[in-house]
Amino acid sequence: MxxxxxxxxxxxxxxxxxxxxxxxxxxxxxxxxxxxxxxxxxxxxxxxxxxxxxxxxxxxxxxxxxxxxxxxxxxxxxxxxxxxxxxxxxxxxxxxxxQNPLLQLVKLLSDIFVPIIPAIVAGGLLMGLNNLLTAKDLFIDGKSLIDANPGIADLAAMINTFANAAFVFLPVLIGFSATKRFGGNAYLGAALGMIMVHPDLLNAYNYGAALVDHKVPVWHILGLDIEKVGYQGTVLPVLASSFILAKIEISLRKFIPSALDNLLTPLLSILVTSVLTFTLVGPFMRTAGNLFTDGLVWLYDTTGFIGGALLGLFYAPIVITGMHQSFVAVETQLISDIAKTGGSFLFPIAAMSNVAQGAATLAVLLVTKDKKLKSLASASGISALLGITEPAMFGINLKLKYPFIGAIIGSGVASGFITFFKVKAVALGAAGLPGIISIKPGSILTYVIGMAISIVVAFIVTFVLAKRDSRKSTAVNEKQAA
Incomplete structure (x- = not known):
């Protein structure tokens, strides 16, 4: 060569x-x-x-x-x-x-969240492992593995501590990544995140109960009552605060003398941003984030399997635009607030879409006689089943069109099925066959059945459409020859 x-x-x-x-x-x-x-x-x-x-x-x-x-x-x-x-x-x-402004926003979110995904995935999968140890009836009727083996109870407790860390201190990770992306000092962003989850603050997970009991602690400053509430597990408040921090820092560096820059810029940036966070930005964005999450959960609960089927049908087209990258922020919020949401319903639907793309590609492998296409289909089909769909989707399915149609039909049917049984993920991971460990223990069997439905339907529809496409091409060729 x-x-x-x-x-x-x-x-x-x-x-x-x-x-x-x-x-x-x-x-x-x-x-x-x-x-x-x-x-x-x-x-x-x-x-x-x-x-x-x-x-x-x-x-x-x-x-x-x-x-x-x-x-x-x-x-x-x-x-x-x-x-x-x-x-x-x-x-x-x-x-x-x-790109247009919407796709630029999606890329911005992707740039912020992609670097911290390994930490979130590690924490999420550890959470899934803890669930495997503590879930009743998963391996033993009426008991969990811990009930049957009390000696490993502390092991589960230790794993649970490890698993929660990434979500409890999520503002630190997002603050570092977001402030860097917005052009500011990443370590100031991390410090801001630490302030937002400081142990002196009321834990965000206890805020709802304290609000009902009228026991929310406050700072009394200049006649203002500022709530002393943390932002554990939140996304929108720290994103907004990181943006403000970066812009304040950049602005200060323009007019503060270089001799005082290292002293005054970090001090004023953190002080001003922190005050704004706890007085205006944080409470507003916390409410917005809660409303957004509640809206998604309401939509999921209200539309049921029809909404799930539609999302499964359109998930792959969304991937083509790149807008699926913004789902990471949504999924992170859903999993962080798992006590209220029960987990992420987006991850299982993404998995149904991915395995459907893989099955459609493997159907092409079976029907095509093109050696080059066979070589690409075998590798990319297996890759898609494991959660990496770009080679299969862009290299084969979209190019031939009929496999893409077969894949989205398979994804829609399977997504409707798993949504009907309310399958949710408690962790992020590889959205495909390996995603089993990310699913709530009580829904693992349903998840596996859903993947089987997605694979079978996508494969059969693609196979049928391939034969139809082949007959149509043959008829056209015979007509042209005549």
Missing amino acids: NHKEVAQAILDAIGGKENVSAAAHCATRLRLVLHDEEKVNQAALEAIDTVKGTFSTAGQFQIILGSGIVNEVYKPLVSLAGINEMSTSEVKNAGAKK
């Missing part, structure tokens, strides 16, 4: 070097920002043996080449295009500038 020739062929197919604005690569894909994607010659790209598939998302045109190949093609590509090598984050930012 001559990587330079492949790079030149790709460059010619995407409209030449004049059409390339920015370029980077990840483990398997070239990530390009093009001036005009209408100039891409899709047929010419697909004719290149090295190219395994293409798709466009978030302002980037991505070309799937595979691990070990993409980096070798990237080097001559940037040289031939006459541009500098860039990181994926730089290309992501360049692509974001081409």
Whole structure:
């Protein structure tokens, strides 16, 4: 394989070097920002043996080449295009500038939450492990594993402490990540998060009971009564406060003398933001966050399996726009407030959608005679079953159309089924076959049945549509020949 020739062929197919604005690569894909994607010659790209598939998302045109190949093609590509090598984050930012304001907001939330997902996933999965140990009737009739083995009770208690940490101190994680994203000092953001969950404050989880009993502690300052309430497990208040902190810090640095900058800027930034947080921003955003969460739970409880089926049907199209990234913030809030919400209903629906995409792709593997398509379908289909759908969705299903239709039908049917039985997740994780550990113990069997429904329906519908598509193509060819 001559990587330079492949790079030149790709460059010619995407409209030449004049059409390339920015370029980077990840483990398997070239990530390009093009001036005009209408100039891409899709047929010419697909004719290149090295190219395994293409798709466009978030302002980037991505070309799937595979691990070990993409980096070798990237080097001559940037040289031939006459541009500098860039990181994926730089290309992501360049692509974001081409998006509309709504998608830019989605990207903003993604930039904030994606870096902290490992901590949330770790805590959530530990929570799931604790539930496996403490759930009655899961393994033993009428008993939990702890009831049957009292010696491991402290082990479960220890795991529960580990699991709750990421959610109890969630404002610290979000404060660090959000303030950094807004252009401020990330460590000041972390300090703000610590202030919002300080042990001297009333724990946010006890706020409702204290409000009913009229026992909410307050600070009496200049005639104002400021509630001494923490923000454990909240999302919106710390996002808003982090934005204010970053902007105050940036503004102060413009006119405070450099000799006093390290002294006064952090002091004033934290002081002003903290006062605003507890007097105005925090209470308002706490109420907004609670109303938003209550609205989602109401919608879920009210529309029932019909709403679940519709969300399952449209989940994959939402993924195409990239707006599913904003769901992380919603899911985090739902799981953080698990005592009220019971967990996240979005995660199981996402899992139904992902396995449906995988099943549809594997149906293509069975019916196609194209060796290149078979190779891509086998790997991407299995990947989608495990929760990574981009190669399957963009590389095969959307391109052929009928597998995508089969997948969303399978997802809609399965999502309606699991919503009817109120399957919820107590943790975030891989939304697919491995997601079993994230599901509430009492709903695991229903979740497994839902995945089976999603896989079977998506596979059968795709298979039927493939045969129909094949017969239609044959009829057209025979008519043209006649």
